[in-house]
Amino acid sequence: MITVKNLNKYFDGVHVLKDINFEYSPGECSLIIGASGSGKTVLLKSLVGLHNPDSGEIWYNDRLFNKLSFRDKKEIRKEIGMLFQGSALFDFATVQENIMFPMDFFTDWTYAQKLKRVNFCLDRVSLKNVNNLYPNEISGGMQKRVGIARAIALNPKYLFCDEPNSGLDPQTSIVIDRLISEITKEYNITTVINTHDMNSVMEIGDKVGFIHKGNLLWEGSKDNILTSQSKELNDFVFATELAKKLKSAI
């Protein structure tokens, strides 16, 4: 479980995150939605420790993450998997080496054991015969899948995804969304996803939080987001003409 209490973050005097509070549970896909520049990525990066919050608390179960030493944070980070917007696969390594990378550092497995795990992870994301290809030799959708495979390589307790659908066509996006959702439920992972893709929200949003100008304005689920009374949320959700027509139909 991840609990955030009164989280604040400033950049050069600009208040980017304002008193954020939430609680995310295992086995659920929790989505953070909001317009570009609303503070989603800063929030996600604060959760994983890439940014230090100016005040507030980030709890991983009973461990106060943002007050831990570098060494103790490292222990929690071993339980974290992250899928980046641009996949962030290592250019210098093949697909297989990318997935093996965390195993090389944090396990004493033999090469055969690592290879078995790599193939299991690749199989789980429906990829075959790509072990020896480099990231620039596979498509964007495949890179995302490899990113997921790398993220789950060490059986993480927490999975963070930053715009997992960015740059993907709608069909591939749904495949990636469903894959993340399946893995979340299968391994009882606490998954936090940053997105502005409403298809993702409607597909896998067990819990949804809407961020607007650094404030967490609304929380709910995919089932009640369309009937929300929040003006800002409605402006975001029903931004297109098609969505506005749907809204009037509702």
Added chain:
Amino acid sequence: MKNTLEHIGQYFLLMKVVFSKPDKKSVFRKQFFVDAEKLVIDSIPIVAIISVFIGAVIVIQTAYNIESPLIPKMYVGYMARESLVLEFCSTMIALILAGKVGSNISSEIGSMRISEQIDAMEIMGVNSANFLILPKIAASTLLNPLLMLMSFILGLFGGALIIGITGVITLSQYTEGIQFSFRVYYVIYSMIKMSVFSFLITSISSYFGYYARGGSLGVGRSSTKAIVVSSVAILIFNLIITQLMLN
């Protein structure tokens, strides 16, 4: 000035993280050999070509500048050797490596920074600075002095080659000059200089790459800064080491 001091402070803070114990020795060992190949072995051809040609040019220039019949011709070999060992094989080669290796390191790490690959390592719990920078520093600091030795030998060979082609002096005069008043200490001095310069090139270039910002343009800027700052640092430390070791 404030900006410069900030950079220096940030550089030393980065070095503190870089020189921590590697997360896993086997990974460090593997990365050491990868970087040794990329930074040292791959530099052999360019260093070899430059050394042979510069050795030849030094011999020709020295021979044509010794006009007095009172100065023995063997001094051409002596002066070529001294020029090569004292300055060319360490300082000049280091400046060339600052361009070749420095830009390579800076752009590689900078690209990893802007494409979030370094963030990915950090989130995994890997000390990215240690993993990416320490093997580079270790490989170049330990192995580049051998590159300097190779450059010295090839420089002398270049001199011999041009003597064979032009006959500007005899080969025996040249070899006599090379052996004349030879001090091993100068070779050691030059190897130490090369080791220090290699540390400066790899650490400064890594620093600029590690803190690259602003997309591909930012990577280009950090690469340029890395070369300029490394080159200036080489010149300053050349002066300091020379004063300390030869005075």
